[in-house]
Amino acid sequence: MLLLSPVLLNALGDKGGEEPDMTEMAFGMTKYGKMNLCASAVAVLIFALAIAAASNPWYYYSQQFVEKTQSTGGTIQLVSQTVNSSTVDYDLDGFTQTNEVNGAISVTAYQYSQRGSNAVRNIFRLVMAFTYLALIAVFMLLAFLVVFFADRLRNKIIFAIGMSVTRFVILGFAVVAVISFVVAFLGFLGIREAFQSELTTCNDGPCQDFVKRTESEFKNQPSAGTDTSNIRQWGPTTGWYLTAANMPLSLVLLIVVALNKFPMPIDSDATSGEAL
Helix, strand or coil, X not given: CCCCHHHHXXXXXXXXXXXXXXXXXXXXXXXXXXXXXXXXXXXXXXXXHHHHHHHCCCEEEEEEEEEEEECCCCCEEEEEXXXXXXXXXXXXXXXXXXXXXXXXXXXXXXXXXXXXXXXXXXXXXXXXXXXXXXXXXXXXXXXXXXXXXXXXXXXXXXXXXXXXXXXHHHHHHHHHHHHHHHHHHHHHHHHHHHHHHCCCCCCCCCCCCCCEEEEEEEECCCCCCEEEEEEEEEEECHHHHHHHHHHHHHHHHHHHHHHCCCECCCCCCHHHCCCX
């Protein structure tokens, strides 16, 4: 019987499971274990980035008034001074305006419901929904990957619901994560149209360009020999870029999970009488 066991295992392996490699089992982690470890590491990274994306701003608008003093030779000195500034950071659940005037800083938080239009709020609701959906999918997938390190637990799940169903569930979570990150990333591109719909007249700003930096200079009459620059810049920030990074990472995770075949489960508990 012992001589026939490799033959039986090969026959079982032809039915969809990965054929055990006795050399790998003797000298270290199996091929399945190595790929599962790789998938788990990628899933942890994706989950961490998704949490960071959900808790950081996705868009910003900044305006600074900067004074530049001219020297006697008429050249602009490199040293400049910010007179006042204003920055609006758009999070998934609201936006915060930070003002600095003569060194005094004030921070005010707002809800999107306080805006005159729901267009911007709807964009962030879309992004929030798919970001959280991706978080849930990655968390569930990671839970399965970690549990499947234990051969006994993996075998019990496979015997309970079947190998095909188990693979379908695992791949399903990976596919949902990929789609959710893509929808959140691409859906946020509609923020420009959302800003545009809130204004009757739109000639410049986020309503015209998704990302841009402008600088205009004018003479500051109260201070002779001083120029004041109005620097405005806006565009996507941390949350959007982290989601962009998660798109290829989630695709890599899907590929690794799809290529990693389960070892054929062996009912080692049958001799002990324990029910599966």
